[in-house]
Structure formats: C-alpha cells, structure tokens
Amino acid sequence: MSFNSLGLSPALLQAISQKGYTNPSPIQEKAIPPVLEGHDVLASAQTGTGKTAGFTLPLLHILSENPKQKYRPIRALILTPTRELAAQVYANVQEYSAFLNLKSAVIFGGVNQKPQAAAIRQGIDVLVATPGRLLDLQRQGLLSLKRVEIFVLDEADRMLDMGFLRDIKSVIDVMPDKRQNLMFSATFSPDIKKLAQGILNQPVQVETTPENTTVDAITQKVYRVAKGSKPGLIIKLISDGNWKQVLVFTRTKHGANKLCEKMMKAGISAAAIHGNKSQGARTKALSGFKSGRVRVLVATDIAARGLDIPLLPHVINYELPNVSEDYVHRIGRTGRAGAKGEAISLVCAEETTYLRDIEKLIGLKLPVSIIEGFEPDPNASTKPEKRPQGRRTSNQNNNGDRKNNSYKPKEASPGRNSRQRRNKR
Ligand code: AMP
Numbered sequence: 001m002s003f004n005s006l007g008l009s010p011a012l013l014q015a016i017s018q019k020g021y022t023n024p025s026p027i028q029e030k031a032i033p034p035v036l037e038g039h040d041v042l043a044s045a046q047t048g049t050g051k052t053a054g055f056t057l058p059l060l061h062i063l064s065e066n067p068k069q070k071y072r073p074i075r076a077l078i079l080t081p082t083r084e085l086a087a088q089v090y091a092n093v094q095e096y097s098a099f100l101n102l103k104s105a106v107i108f109g110g111v112n113q114k115p116q117a118a119a120i121r122q123g124i125d126v127l128v129a130t131p132g133r134l135l136d137l138q139r140q141g142l143l144s145l146k147r148v149e150i151f152v153l154d155e156a157d158r159m160l161d162m163g164f165l166r167d168i169k170s171v172i173d174v175m176p177d178k179r180q181n182l183m184f185s186a187t188f189s190p191d192i193k194k195l196a197q198g199i200l201n202q203p204v205q206v207e208t209t210p211e212n213t214t215v216d217a218i219t220q221k222v223y224r225v226a227k228g229s230k231p232g233l234i235i236k237l238i239s240d241g242n243w244k245q246v247l248v249f250t251r252t253k254h255g256a257n258k259l260c261e262k263m264m265k266a267g268i269s270a271a272a273i274h275g276n277k278s279q280g281a282r283t284k285a286l287s288g289f290k291s292g293r294v295r296v297l298v299a300t301d302i303a304a305r306g307l308d309i310p311l312l313p314h315v316i317n318y319e320l321p322n323v324s325e326d327y328v329h330r331i332g333r334t335g336r337a338g339a340k341g342e343a344i345s346l347v348c349a350e351e352t353t354y355l356r357d358i359e360k361l362i363g364l365k366l367p368v369s370i371i372e373g374f375e376p377d378p379n380a381s382t383k384p385e386k387r388p389q390g391r392r393t394s395n396q397n398n399n400g401d402r403k404n405n406s407y408k409p410k411e412a413s414p415g416r417n418s419r420q421r422r423n424k425r
Contacts (some may be wrong), residue, residue, distance in 0.1 A: 006032045008061050011099035014027040016057070020096060025050030026208045029217065030060045033181075034204040038180060038328070041242050042196050043206040043393050046186045046332040047155070052092045055152050060093070062150065062180075063125055064100045072103060072123030079171065081158040082302070083108040083130060083279060084286070085336040089154065090128040102126060107133060109133040110279040115144045116417060118159035131159070131167035138174060148175045153199065157192055157325070165195070172199065186332065189344060218331055219342045220357065222368045226377035227348040231259065235266045239260065246314040248298045249330050250322065256298045263296050270296040274303045301326045317345040320354040324361040329341065349380035 003016050005025055022084035024032065034041050035058035045051035057077050067380045078093070080086045090106035097104065104126035105119040110366045113133065120127070120143045127134075127143070137143045151172075153159065158169060181200050185192050194201065225233050240244055250256045253274040263270035271294045282303065288294035301321060321327055327345075334341025345366070347355050359365055370376065 001029050007036055007056075007058055008032070009100075011064070011066060012057055012061055012096060015096045015100075016053075018098065021053075023028055025054075026173075027051050027206065028057070030206045030208065031055065033184060034206070035059065036061060038062075038377070040193055040200040040203040041183070042200055042203040043182070043184045043208075044186070044188055045184055045208055046328070047331065048332050048334075049134070049208060051184050052089055052175050054152075055154075055184065056089070057095055057097050059152065059182075060097050060102060060309065061170045063102055066098075068147075072125055072144060072390075073365060074120070074124060074127045074143065075147060076126045076150040076152070077145060077148050077171075077175070078152040078154060079134070079159070080128065080154045080169070081132060081162050081164065083110060084282065084303070084372045085155060086128050086130050086281075093126055093128060103127065106135045107137060109136075113137065113142075130194060131164045135167055138171075140291075145171065145175045145348075148179055150180045150182070151199075153181070153183045156183050156188045156195060157189065158329075160191055160195065161191075162321075168195070168199075177249060186220060186329060209399045218391070219340070220331065220345075222345045222347050222366045223374070224350060224368055224370050224376040225346050225374050226380065227350070228350065228377075229374045230318060230346050231262045234259075235268065235370060236371070236374070237316070237344065238263075238268055239266070242316075243314050244292065244295055245312060246288075246296045246316060246363060247312055247333050248296055248318050249314045249321070250298060250300060251319045253300055254321065256300055260296075260298050263298070266317070268296055269294050270298060272298045274300040277303075301330065313341055315341065315343045317343070320351045320358065322346055322354055323424045324354070324357045327358045328362065349376060349382045351386045352382040353384050357402050364387055 001024060003021070006018075008022060008382065012150035027043060027049045029053075031043050031054040041049065041055075043054065045054065061077055078089055079090055079110075086106050086108045090104065093104045100154040103122075103124045105116065105124045107116040107120070108130040113136070116133070117137060120137070128179065134143075138145060153168065159165075181203070183196055183200060183203070223233060226334070228406075234248065236243050239365070240284055248259065250259055253272075253276050256272040256274050260270045260272040271288055273282050273285045277285070285297060289297040297311055298318075312334050315325070315331055317330060321330065331341075332423075333341055347354070355366070
C-alpha cells in the first residue's frame with residue numbers, strides 16, 4: 001500500500017515524501033483510514049512502529065479540511081506522559097504540517113512556562129502537552145480546551161503507570177463532550193481497557209502486534225553473569241562489538257550515574273538520562289547520543305520513555321526491570337520501523353525471578369549464554385534483591401515534574417502496584 005491510497009491531502013503527502021517515507025507502516029495503514037472517517041480509535045502500538053504519524057497525519061488532515069477559526073482555539077490536544085515524548089511528537093507535528101496553514105505548540109514541566117503561555121496566546125490549532133503543565137496553565141486561565149475537536153492520549157499505559165489517571169480525568173472534564181478520541185497504548189491491561197471505555201465512543205480497534213509480544217525484528221539474548229562482573233561484561237560487549245550507539249537501561253538513577261562513570265573510565269563516551277537530570281542536561285545527553293558524539297546512553301525506564309532514536313541497533317538491559325512490561329517497552333527501542341535490532345540482558349542470580357516473569361509475559365524462552373571470564377556466581381542466592389517499598393510523593397511524579405500543589409491524589413490509581421515496585425527511579 002502507498003500513502004497516496006490513504007486519502008491524505010497533497011500537502012501532507014508532500015511532507016511525508018520530504019521525510020523520506022515511501023510506504024505507510026502497518027499501524028499507519030490500519031489507523032489512518034478510521035481516523036479520517038471520524039471514528040474514535042483504540043490502537044495497540046509500541047514506540048517505533050510509526051504510531052505518531054498514525055494519529056498526527058489524519059488529525060492534521062481533518063483540521064486543515066475544516067475552516068480555520070478566527071481566534072485559533074486549540075482544536076486538537078495530544079497528551080503524552082513525558083517531556084521527551086511531547087517534544088518528539090511536537091517535532092513530528094511541525095514536520096508533517098510544514099505545508100499546511102496550521103499552528104502548533106508544545107508544553108511540559110521543568111522549564112519556564114512564560115514562552116509556552118505566550119505561544120498559546122498567539123493562537124494555535126494543535127497542542128502537545130504533558131498532563132501536569134497542561135492543567136497548571138489551564139487552571140491559571142492561560143489556555144482553554146473548550147474547543148477541542150480531537151483528543152489523542154498517547155502511551156496511555158505509561159500514563160497510568162506514572163499516576164496520571166486523575167490528571168487525565170481532569171483534562172477530560174474541561175473538554176467538550178463531543179469530540180473524536182484516539183488512544184494509543186503498547187500494552188492492554190484491564191486498567192487500560194477500563195480507561196478506554198470511559199473515554200472512547202464505539203472505537204475502531206487497531207492492532208498491529210499482539211499484546212505484550214516483542215517485535216520480530218529484534219534478536220533477544222540473555223547473558224548470565226555474576227553481579228559484580230556486569231560492568232566488565234558490558235564494557236567488553238560494547239568494545240569488542242565496536243558498537244557505536246547503545247542504549248543501556250539501569251533500574252535506578254544512582255545505578256545509571258555509576259555505570260556512566262565506569263564507561264567513561266574505560267574510554268567509552270557515555271551520558272546518563274534520568275529524572276534527577278535537568279531538562280537541559282537530558283536534551284544535551286540525547287542530542288549527543290543522536291549525533292554520535294556519545295556512544296552509550298544510560299537511562300532509567302521513565303526517562304527513556306518517549307525517546308525517539310531512529311534505527312537504534314543495540315539495547316542492553318544492564319539490570320532487568322522488576323515490572324515485566326517495562327522489558328517490552330525497553331526493547332521496543334530497537335528494531336524500529338522495520339530495522340533489525342539486538343536486545344541483550346545481563347542477568348545475575350537474583351534477577352532469575354524477573355527473567356522468568358518476563359518470559360511468561362512475552363511467551364518466549366530467551367536464549368541464554370555465558371561469556372568466558374564473566375561466568376555467573378554459582379553460590380549467589382536467586383532470591384530477588386530487597387527493594388524499599390517507597391512511594392513517590394503526591395506532588396512529584398517519576399518524571400521529576402513538580403505537580404500542581406492543589407492536586408493531592410487520595411484514591412489509588414491503577415498504576416499503584418507497579419509504582420510501589422518502581423521506587424528510586
Ligand atoms: P514512532 O513509533 O512514531 O516513534 O516512529 C518511529 C520512527 O519511525 C520515527 O523515527 C519515524 O520518523 C519513523 N517512521 C514513521 N513512519 C514511517 C514510515 N512510514 N516509513 C519509515 N519510517 C517511518
């Protein structure tokens with residue numbers, strides 16, 4: 001199938017061709033037609049499948065077909081869980097609307113709100129936002145969502161995981177009832193299905209990859225190793241393979257920093273990206289990684305969500321996640337849009353249970369190898385390491401964004417259990 005047969009306007013086809021896309025990805029093929037027909041859509045799609053264009057292209061088409069309104073009220077809202085994803089989606093919106101008379105803006109926390117408020121005051125058609133800053137500005141009367149025609153909830157599973165359920169409900173309360181809703185999620189837990197029921201009206205369901213299965217283009221490997229030998233092994237793998245662009249996941253921010261230092265000592269350029277880093281530091285680390293100046297980007301799960309790194313060849317789980325779904329999200333960073341990728345996990349004895357849980361979730365037994373000199377410790381306990389059961393404070397989310405102080409969640413959100421297990425990120 002070609003983009004021409006999807007019914008998109010010539011201005012959008014021109015932008016698509018400028019991006020260098022030749023054919024729509026499966027999610028685009030399936031999602032674009034029902035969105036253009038005005039249906040609500042519930043799509044299961046991982047990052048890397050081209051889902052952003054799957055909702056952005058038809059959304060822009062619909063907005064550009066209808067007459068522009070004099071004061072440019074916000075007519076489309078795209079809600080994303082993280083700043084990085086918001087910035088990435090916004091960049092895509094700009095590229096795809098290059099030949100259209102539509103204006104867009106992005107807002108997220110962690111940076112001065114003034115330029116964001118000024119951009120909105122000038123009148124925009126499409127707003128990309130993270131929930132905290134959106135509600136902040138809305139409550140200050142600096143933006144109105146009363147004229148929203150299309151609402152996109154991107155990475156809905158991660159939204160719940162990050163405790164944004166109440167915020168999502170608050171956003172919905174300030175939008176008109178009559179609107180088109182598009183919801184994208186990589187995984188479909190019962191909580192996600194419940195959220196979808198509350199938001200979507202007779203949605204068309206679009207599925208490209210089966211629930212929680214990993215993309216075929218990704219080769220997955222496990223190296224069994226003693227915990228203390230992990231730094232040596234990861235440095236060996238990266239050096240011997242002469243890998244130039246590797247995304248490494250650690251479970252904690254402290255772990256990310258420590259590993260980064262070890263890499264640098266071994267002469268491998270590395271940067272860490274996590275919730276304790278300022279927005280400026282995160283942007284710098286990411287652009288260094290994208291440009292090839294930084295070989296290794298060490299990230300925690302929350303920080304990595306939403307990073308758009310095209311054609312990433314290697315992902316390494318330095319530590320396995322204790323929330324199995326995160327494994328699927330992590331390895332979705334490689335093998336993007338049809339390219340081949342490799343996902344490697346370094347697994348020590350105490351991560352045995354996590355490995356088993358992951359294999360159960362993805363329905364696959366992962367091939368295990370041992371590298372000479374980096375053998376697992378036969379005497380180590382397989383009992384999972386004890387992690388403190390801390391919870392995030394009510395006014396700070398895992399993204400490090402300060403939330404509006406008037407927002408104090410009392411009820412447990414569906415993401416609560418996983419959040420409890422997810423401390424220290
Ligand atoms: P996404 O899943 O939206 O994060 O997109 C993943 C990557 O695929 C991004 O780098 C996009 O620019 C790229 N992409 C999106 N659609 C296509 C397409 N039809 N052909 C090739 N690449 C694409």
